[in-house]
Amino acid sequence: MGGLDVVSLRSLYIKGPKVHPMSKMKLSDFDFNLPEELIANYPEENRDECRLMVVHRSTGLIEHKMFRDVLDYFDEGDVMIMNNTRVFPARMYGNKEKTGAKIEVFLLRELNRESLLWDVLVDPARKIRIGNKLYFGDDDSLVAEVIDNTTSRGRTLRFLFDGPYEEFKAKITELGETPLPKYIKREVEPEDEERYQTVFASVEGAVAAPTAGLHFSKHLLKRLEIKGVNFAEVTLHVGLGTFNPVEVEDLSKHKMDSEELKIQGKAAGIVNTALKEKRRICAVGTTAVRAVESAVSTGGQLNEYDGWTNKFIFPPYEFTIPNAMITNFHTPKSTLLMMVAAFAGHDFIKRAYDEAIKEGYKFYSYGDAMLII
Numbered sequence: 001m002g003g004l005d006v007v008s009l010r011s012l013y014i015k016g017p018k019v020h021p022m023s024k025m026k027l028s029d030f031d032f033n034l035p036e037e038l039i040a041n042y043p044e045e046n047r048d049e050c051r052l053m054v055v056h057r058s059t060g061l062i063e064h065k066m067f068r069d070v071l072d073y074f075d076e077g078d079v080m081i082m083n084n085t086r087v088f089p090a091r092m093y094g095n096k097e098k099t100g101a102k103i104e105v106f107l108l109r110e111l112n113r114e115s116l117l118w119d120v121l122v123d124p125a126r127k128i129r130i131g132n133k134l135y136f137g138d139d140d141s142l143v144a145e146v147i148d149n150t151t152s153r154g155r156t157l158r159f160l161f162d163g164p165y166e167e168f169k170a171k172i173t174e175l176g177e178t179p180l181p182k183y184i185k186r187e188v189e190p191e192d193e194e195r196y197q198t199v200f201a202s203v204e205g206a207v208a209a210p211t212a213g214l215h216f217s218k219h220l221l222k223r224l225e226i227k228g229v230n231f232a233e234v235t236l237h238v239g240l241g242t243f244n245p246v247e248v249e250d251l252s253k254h255k256m257d258s259e260e261l262k263i264q265g266k267a268a269g270i271v272n273t274a275l276k277e278k279r280r281i282c283a284v285g286t287t288a289v290r291a292v293e294s295a296v297s298t299g300g301q302l303n304e305y306d307g308w309t310n311k312f313i314f315p316p317y318e319f320t321i322p323n324a325m326i327t328n329f330h331t332p333k334s335t336l337l338m339m340v341a342a343f344a345g346h347d348f349i350k351r352a353y354d355e356a357i358k359e360g361y362k363f364y365s366y367g368d369a370m371l372i373i
Contacts, residue, residue, distance in 0.1 A: 040362035047217040051368040076228025078280040083210040086201035089176030094134035116159040125153040205237035212285030232267040236291040256310040263305040271302040282324035292321040314338040329363040
C-alpha cells in the first residue's frame with residue numbers, strides 16, 4: 001500500500017482536492033433561469049422519498065438517487081450536524097382599530113418576555129403608526145400596540161395580555177399560522193404545521209424551517225443510528241433574512257441579518273472527535289454549515305457558542321468543519337446558492353443545477369435534495 005493506511009486513504013477520499021481559489025465572484029455569476037413549474041408547492045408524501053442528487057467533488061461524478069439512499073454514503077463514526085430549531089407559527093392576521101383594515105403581522109423575534117415586546121414586520125406598513133392598536137382573533141381576544149418603528153416595514157409591538165406567559169404563547173400558537181415562504185403560491189394547509197418542521201425540531205425560535213432536515217423521517221434517522229452514525233445537534237434560529245435577496249453586485253458589500261446560535265459542549269465534542277479521526281462530517285443544511293463555521297477555534301476545532309451570527313459564506317472560502325453537506329436546490333442569486341458554490345466549486349454547481357433542471361428536480365423548501373461529498 002506504499003505506506004498509506006486505510007484511515008489516511010479514506011481521509012484523502014473524503015477531503016477531495018482543494019477547490020481552486022476563484023477570482024472575485026459577482027452577483028450575476030449566481031443567476032440562472034428556473035422554470036416556474038420546478039418550484040415545489042407541496043412536499044413528497046413521505047419525507048425520505050424525495051429525489052437526491054449526489055455530487056462527488058473529487059471526481060465530478062453526479063448520481064441520481066432517492067433521499068433514503070443517503071444511508072449508503074455514511075459509515076460508523078461519521079457525523080451529521082443537525083439544526084434542531086423549531087419553527088413557530090409566526091404569521092398572524094389582525095385588524096387595525098377604528099378602520100378594521102386587515103393587517104398581516106409577521107413575528108420575527110421576542111424582545112422582552114416580561115413586557116411581551118416583539119420585533120415584527122407589518123403589511124401594508126404605511127397604515128401602521130406608533131400608537132395604533134391591532135386586534136387579533138374573531139373575538140379580538142389578543143390586542144397589541146405599536147410602540148416603535150424599526151425599518152420601513154418593521155415595528156415593535158407590545159402585546160396587551162392578562163395571564164401567565166404560557167397562556168399568551170398558547171394564544172399566539174392558536175392565532176398564528178405556519179410561516180410558509182412567500183414563493184409557495186398557495187394557502188397554508190393543516191398538514192403544513194407538521195411538514196414545515198423537521199422531525200428532530202425541539203428548540204422553538206425559527207421563522208423559517210432548516211429545509212434540508214425536512215427529508216429525514218424517524219425511520220431513516222433510526223437506520224443511520226443503527227449504522228453507527230453520530231448526530232451533533234446545534235441550534236440556529238433561522239430568520240427571515242435567509243430569504244433576503246442580494247442586491248449588490250460586489251458580494252463583499254452584502255450584509256446578512258444576525259441569527260441566534262447555540263452550540264453546546266456535547267455537540268462540539270462529537271464533531272471534534274470526528275475531526276480527529278478524519279471521519280465524514282456532514283452538515284445538514286446551509287444553516288448547520290453557518291452555525292459550525294461561526295464557532296471555529298484557532299486550532300480548527302468546534303467551540304461551544306452562545307450568541308449571534310451574521311456570517312456570510314461565498315466563494316472563495318476555506319471550510320474548517322464539514323467535509324460533506326446536504327442541502328436543497330436554491331433560488332438564483334441567493335446567499336444559500338453562494339454557500340453551496342463555495343463548498344463544491346462554482347462551475348461544478350452550475351453543471352449540477354443545469355442537470356437538475358433538465359431532469360426535473362424540484363426546487364426550494366419543499367423540493368428535492370443534494371448531497372455534496
